Amino acid sequence: MKVPQPNAAMLQQLDADGRLQHLINLEGLPRALIERLLNRAQQFIRPLGAPPARSSALAGVTVANLFGEPSTRTRGSFELAARRLGADVINLEVHLSSRSKGETILDTVYTLQSMQIDVLVMREAESGVPGYVARHVAPHVSVLSAGESHLSHPTQGLLDALTIRQCKGGFQKLSVAIVGDVAHSRVARSTFQALNALGVGAVRIVAPPALMPGPEEFSGCERLHSLEQGIRGVDVIMMLRIQKERMSESTVPVGANYFREFGLTYERLRLAKPDAIVMHPGPMNRGVEIDSEIADGPQSVIQQQVTNGVAVRMAVLEAVTEGLRRDWNRA
Secondary structure: OOOOOOOHHHOOOEOOOOOEOOEOOOOOOOHHHHHHHHHHHHHOOOOOOOOOOOOOOOOOOEEEEEEOOOOOHHHHHHHHHHHHOOOEEEEEEHHHOHHHHOOOHHHHHHHHHHOOOOEEEEEEOOOOHHHHHHOOOOOOOEEEEEEEOOOEOHHHHHHHHHHHHHHHOOOOOOEEEEEOOOOOOHHHHHHHHHHHHOOOOEEEEEOOHHHOOOOOOOOOOEEEOOHHHHHOOOOEEEEOOOOHHHOOHHHOOOHHHHHHHHOEOHHHHOOOOOOOEEEOOOOOOEOOOEOHHHHOOOOEOHHHHHHHHHHHHHHHHHHHOHHHHHHHHHO
């Protein structure tokens, strides 16, 4: 399916009252809105082993998870977030839906609208699909990107920002290294957008030449091809998975060779600040981009990121349905 590629101005994510209606990417979202989402997400955090936060805020709301790519963390946390807010949830996998028979994406969406779906959560391998759908849904329906091609993963960017704020207290004086397959990473793009909006001190992009994004992206970032130079003295190290599914077979880095040059080990971690945190969006390739001892070690906040994912998605679901629920209460 070829999706028309709109310019940024056509992707209206806020409604007429300035509320969040769709979440396709984080580019250009007001800092105050991002901070409100992080603050609300923080209110949903509970210690592991304690009962999770719940409410009936989304009672009567129906959320459809429409995933065209595999997912564990994102899909599971969106479903938990919706259910913990009292919503009805339907999960659809594209390869098991009528799209596998040739149905267009809009016909699938219109079918779901007819079932009184209020929120569509979409993961798509093709660029432009979530925004395309957002411009064609009924006015009361919200579209949330759960990952779009290599371009964006907005809720991951928000949960990464929340994790950093929890661990470091703020952003202005921090240095952050984003390491690995930056060229193909939607996580890197969305996390950079979030950090940029929140006024982070400095972001370094660290990657082999073949995995470095083009010069038109990540404006203002220092670009380094040496892991040792890239993480020296930083506060936050974000390791990225090699996106094999977005590369030709001949260009996929060899695991052992890649680990020798760009794998995070304790020896390399000592180059960062003593209290530096290590992040990874998952799924991890242990022994390729990160050593298991680091992934499970005291400086790792990888599981904290997963916990924050549910809270952030609860905050986003609340936000995008605020107008709908207000209209229901007035009726």
